[in-house]
Amino acid sequence: EAGVTQFPSHSVIEKGQTVTLRCDPISGHDNLYWYRRVMGKEIKFLLHFVKESKQDESGMPNNRFLAERTGGTYSTLKVQPAELEDSGVYFCASSQAGTTGYTFGSGTRLTVV
Amino acid sequence: AQSVTQPDIHITVSEGASLELRCNYSYGATPYLFWYVQSPGQGLQLLLKYFSGDTLVQGIKGFEAEFKRSQSSFNLRKPSVHWSDAAEYFCAVGRPGGSQGNLIFGKGTKLSVKP
Numbered sequence: 001e002a003g004v005t006q007f008p009s010h011s012v013i014e015k016g017q018t019v020t021l022r023c024d025p026i027s028g029h030d031n032l033y034w035y036r037r038v039m040g041k042e043i044k045f046l047l048h049f050v051k052e053s054k055q056d057e058s059g060m061p062n063n064r065f066l067a068e069r070t071g072g073t074y075s076t077l078k079v080q081p082a083e084l085e086d087s088g089v090y091f092c093a094s095s096q097a098g099t100t101g102y103t104f105g106s107g108t109r110l111t112v113v
Numbered sequence: 114a115q116s117v118t119q120p121d122i123h124i125t126v127s128e129g130a131s132l133e134l135r136c137n138y139s140y141g142a143t144p145y146l147f148w149y150v151q152s153p154g155q156g157l158q159l160l161l162k163y164f165s166g167d168t169l170v171q172g173i174k175g176f177e178a179e180f181k182r183s184q185s186s187f188n189l190r191k192p193s194v195h196w197s198d199a200a201e202y203f204c205a206v207g208r209p210g211g212s213q214g215n216l217i218f219g220k221g222t223k224l225s226v227k228p
Contacts, residue, residue: 033215043157043203044218056215101162104157106156107156
């Protein structure tokens with residue numbers, strides 16, 4: 001079984017540019033989560049999809065962040081325009097319905113300069 | 114407010130020595146409890162989890178954790194550390210019950226292993 005895959009693994013962009021992160025969950029996993037770790041801080045929840053619907057987006061920092069999960073498969077997280085404080089590692093995780101304990105991807109390290 | 118505290122930012126132990134990583138939580142009820150490990154260049158891997166029942170939980174790679182309700186703690190232990198255990202370890206809590214919910218993480222403890 002393939003794990004949770006995230007693209008790209010690293011991204012360096014200039015302030016004001018747009019970046020799109022992608023997450024491919026494990027096939028058949030209805031739940032998909034985005035988390036972020038800013039350097040030196042905790043890993044923090046951003047949002048949760050159940051299939052293509054946003055179940056909880058209470059962790060999204062502001063309206064510069066847009067997450068989508070068309071068709072309930074892969075998800076994208078777009079940051080537009082990027083700011084310096086958006087730098088960090090963005091993790092995606094997925095799980096089957098009715099289970100607890102996710103499978104995480106290896107993360108995308110975003111650096112905004 | 115719900116929170117997880119890992120008081121040790123960085124720990125160094127000698128290979129073969131025992132290890133204990135501390136985790137305390139603040140939560141309205143007994144949450145689900147997790148330990149994850151992140152090795153360099155890797156994603157977060159689940160070491161073990163506690164939902165209910167026996168308070169001593171066995172995990173992968175020879176790790177165990179003990180839930181102590183009176184202390185709101187869920188410390189991670191390993192009797193003999195291997196060089197490959199060098200990584201960052203995260204304690205997390207989640208909402209109990211069958212529904213999915215987001216996890217609250219501690220800041221992590223980075224483990225270095227001396228030869």
